[in-house]
Amino acid sequence: MHDTPAPFTEEDYAARMSRAARDAAETGLAGLLITPGPDLTWLCGHRPAATTERLTLLVLTPGSEPRLLVPSLERPDAESAPGADAVRISDWRDGQDPYAAATGLLLPNGRYAVSDTTWALHLLGLQEALPLTTYRPLTVVLPLLRAMKDDHEVARLASAAAAADAVYEEILAVRFTGRRESEVAADLARLLREQSHSQVVTVVSSGRNSANPHHRTGERTLKKGDMVILDFGGLKDGYASHLTRTVHVGEPTEEERTVHDLVRTAQQAAFEAVAPGATCQEVDRGARRWIEDAGYGEYAAERTGHGIGVTAHEPPHLTGGEETFLAPGMCFSIGSGVYLPGRFGVRVEDVVTCTADGGRRLNATDRGMAIVA
Amino acid sequence: MHDTPAPFTEEDYAARMSRAARDAAETGLAGLLITPGPDLTWLCGHRPAATTERLTLLVLTPGSEPRLLVPSLERPDAESAPGADAVRISDWRDGQDPYAAATGLLLPNGRYAVSDTTWALHLLGLQEALPLTTYRPLTVVLPLLRAMKDDHEVARLASAAAAADAVYEEILAVRFTGRRESEVAADLARLLREQSHSQVVTVVSSGRNSANPHHRTGERTLKKGDMVILDFGGLKDGYASHLTRTVHVGEPTEEERTVHDLVRTAQQAAFEAVAPGATCQEVDRGARRWIEDAGYGEYAAERTGHGIGVTAHEPPHLTGGEETFLAPGMCFSIGSGVYLPGRFGVRVEDVVTCTADGGRRLNATDRGMAIVA
Numbered sequence: 001m002h003d004t005p006a007p008f009t010e011e012d013y014a015a016r017m018s019r020a021a022r023d024a025a026e027t028g029l030a031g032l033l034i035t036p037g038p039d040l041t042w043l044c045g046h047r048p049a050a051t052t053e054r055l056t057l058l059v060l061t062p063g064s065e066p067r068l069l070v071p072s073l074e075r076p077d078a079e080s081a082p083g084a085d086a087v088r089i090s091d092w093r094d095g096q097d098p099y100a101a102a103t104g105l106l107l108p109n110g111r112y113a114v115s116d117t118t119w120a121l122h123l124l125g126l127q128e129a130l131p132l133t134t135y136r137p138l139t140v141v142l143p144l145l146r147a148m149k150d151d152h153e154v155a156r157l158a159s160a161a162a163a164a165d166a167v168y169e170e171i172l173a174v175r176f177t178g179r180r181e182s183e184v185a186a187d188l189a190r191l192l193r194e195q196s197h198s199q200v201v202t203v204v205s206s207g208r209n210s211a212n213p214h215h216r217t218g219e220r221t222l223k224k225g226d227m228v229i230l231d232f233g234g235l236k237d238g239y240a241s242h243l244t245r246t247v248h249v250g251e252p253t254e255e256e257r258t259v260h261d262l263v264r265t266a267q268q269a270a271f272e273a274v275a276p277g278a279t280c281q282e283v284d285r286g287a288r289r290w291i292e293d294a295g296y297g298e299y300a301a302e303r304t305g306h307g308i309g310v311t312a313h314e315p316p317h318l319t320g321g322e323e324t325f326l327a328p329g330m331c332f333s334i335g336s337g338v339y340l341p342g343r344f345g346v347r348v349e350d351v352v353t354c355t356a357d358g359g360r361r362l363n364a365t366d367r368g369m370a371i372v373a
Numbered sequence: 374m375h376d377t378p379a380p381f382t383e384e385d386y387a388a389r390m391s392r393a394a395r396d397a398a399e400t401g402l403a404g405l406l407i408t409p410g411p412d413l414t415w416l417c418g419h420r421p422a423a424t425t426e427r428l429t430l431l432v433l434t435p436g437s438e439p440r441l442l443v444p445s446l447e448r449p450d451a452e453s454a455p456g457a458d459a460v461r462i463s464d465w466r467d468g469q470d471p472y473a474a475a476t477g478l479l480l481p482n483g484r485y486a487v488s489d490t491t492w493a494l495h496l497l498g499l500q501e502a503l504p505l506t507t508y509r510p511l512t513v514v515l516p517l518l519r520a521m522k523d524d525h526e527v528a529r530l531a532s533a534a535a536a537a538d539a540v541y542e543e544i545l546a547v548r549f550t551g552r553r554e555s556e557v558a559a560d561l562a563r564l565l566r567e568q569s570h571s572q573v574v575t576v577v578s579s580g581r582n583s584a585n586p587h588h589r590t591g592e593r594t595l596k597k598g599d600m601v602i603l604d605f606g607g608l609k610d611g612y613a614s615h616l617t618r619t620v621h622v623g624e625p626t627e628e629e630r631t632v633h634d635l636v637r638t639a640q641q642a643a644f645e646a647v648a649p650g651a652t653c654q655e656v657d658r659g660a661r662r663w664i665e666d667a668g669y670g671e672y673a674a675e676r677t678g679h680g681i682g683v684t685a686h687e688p689p690h691l692t693g694g695e696e697t698f699l700a701p702g703m704c705f706s707i708g709s710g711v712y713l714p715g716r717f718g719v720r721v722e723d724v725v726t727c728t729a730d731g732g733r734r735l736n737a738t739d740r741g742m743a744i745v746a
């Protein structure tokens with residue numbers, strides 16, 4: 001068993017909900033409506049066993065106490081959530097109309113942000129119960145709700161990153177030649193679980209498959225001369241890891257070395273562009289310029305990175321055209337990649353946090369092209 | 374490896390989509406809008422790797438060919454789905470507006486049924502792109518979309534039920550005394566997987582816990598004298614199993630025997646009430662009357678059963694007040710239960726299909742109170 005970090009406190013949850021309500025007010029919203037998923041768990045600590053047709057709804061209204069409406073069957077669960085004391089819980093019973101129960105918590109003509117993943121069943125129920133309310137997807141109006149992490153959250157991401165580093169160092173010792181992508185991916189998954197990870201995702205792209213950035217692990221057998229992209233992560237103590245390294249089976253060619261060096265240089269340039277006040281697209285440009293200057297522009301990866309936290313992919317998106325400003329506490333992946341169709345690809349990606357002084361890498365393992373057997 | 378049944382054909386999928394569109398027309402709908410989930414897979418065979426912020430939408434319009442809109446990245450997957458030849462596929466690319474792409478497939482003022490689980494993000498996108506369209510939750514307007522199974526589907530449910538029967542017969546040989554609920558539940562899960570099941574759900578409720586119909590498997594240690602409810606199932610070849618039996622550790626008391634006999638009698642009465650044209654609540658009454666007459670009415674289970682197919686719980690619901698008529702091809706669980714708070718509970722539940730001649734049990738294993746060690 002690993003050391004579980006101290007749980008978040010009632011004050012942590014109260015602070016998150018209060019900040020979210022303030023952000024809503026500043027955006028001209030009457031409030032936030034949150035259904036089960038990462039936002040609900042992050043805001044109030046409640047994680048229903050399943051997302052179902054029974055409405056569970058957290059209502060955050062500027063200037064009012066947070067309200068959580070739950071099915072009566074799930075009330076005991078909700079009351080035992082770590083943030084339960086920071087919300088006022090009410091319930092509805094089977095046979096009652098949950099949307100009627102929700103109307104007492106909403107302004108009849110309010111404009112609300114609603115979780116992207118809220119079921120249509122529930123949104124239509126609210127729209128019918130309160131025809132003058134209007135709704136916007138949460139990530140459209142408040143994309144950065146969970147983007148700024150506090151020190152405890154950064155510590156959890158750093159711990160997840162260290163675990164992923166350890167997995168990478170262990171995988172270098174396994175045999176690659178003669179085994180299938182799916183077998184190496186299973187090794188990665190097992191190592192991640194040994195490193196206290198859950199919800200593991202592992203992708204192994206070898207040889208020509210490495211040139212396809214959307215490759216799914218398959219049954220190709222690895223052989224000498226293959227580039228192999230290892231892209232993996234999962235959740236540890238509720239926070240995500242995501243690490244990508246490209247290794248080579250046996251000795252690489254000169255061109256393979258050149259492309260790998262280029263990708264690492266580009267990734268370093270993106271990392272160095274991280275600073276409070278820099279925009280996402282400036283970081284993306286930092287990587288892309290190097291690749292373009294080297295003549296590989298048309299083969300560059302589409303995106304440099306993405307936010308990471310209680311989910312593996314979240315705003316901010318480090319892509320061209322994205323003008324969001326970086327701020328201290330934001331955590332995201334920084335990657336660079338070159339994909340030569342039909343031949344090979346290289347990607348290197350780390351998790352980085354933005355501090356007042358610039359970027360800090362949470363992954364520390366070597367970014368060089370390891371030679372595997 | 375078990376023998377995989379013959380896959381459903383393009384004709385099977387075409388027939389399902391055509392029937393769904395006809396049902397939509399009869400309900401006064403302009404069509405059905407289906408996003409990833411069991412309905413999408415059942416209708417056209419497409420099962421995206423994940424449900425994401427990228428819109429995937431099946432549009433079924435009476436009198437028109439089925440249309441499937443997918444993200445361009447997922448087009449290869451969609452084109453390899455077993456029902457792909459029965460739909461016309463189009464795609465949208467990152468950077469394009471998927472809702473604008475969808476408008477070409479919808480009537481600008483149509484009234485549509487939409488999957489219950491469609492993300493609010495997508496529903497709001499459609500509502501904004503086509504402000505005069507209106508939407509109703511699919512299970513509200515067409516609850517029986519998947520309820521009538523064809524012979525191939527019933528065969529898969531029968532195969533899943535036979536596998537669950539085999540698991541039950543095997544679990545009787547394991548040790549119960551001195552082991553925890555979680556350990557017996559893990560045994561059930563392992564046996565189900567050995568019987569080619571995926572997405573396994575197992576609940577073990579022992580002693581006083583058996584009196585709580587919402588108990589989740591815990592760490593209680595089983596001991597002589599315990600009633601133990603075993604409630605388990607999963608998916609086999611895409612179709613669900615669900616079996617509940619109540620066993621006893623060592624010799625039961627006379628009252629325990631009496632209650633178990635009563636539950637079995639009530640379950641048999643419900644089974645005998647199954648016939649085309651009977652209503653769901655008549656079947657429910659069939660079980661409940663016996664329990665009430667025996668003086669246990671206030672301790673009776675809330676519901677007799679639920680539909681089963683590509684999901685483990687779906688309409689029709691066999692409960693009081695539910696006036697849906699049974700029809701040949703419907704498949705559902707039939708259960709009965711008595712829960713004596715603080716003492717013990719008993720539940721017995723099988724999967725049954727409605728034929729022209731009445732109910733046919735798909736589970737064949739003994740319903741008596743087995744004595745375990």
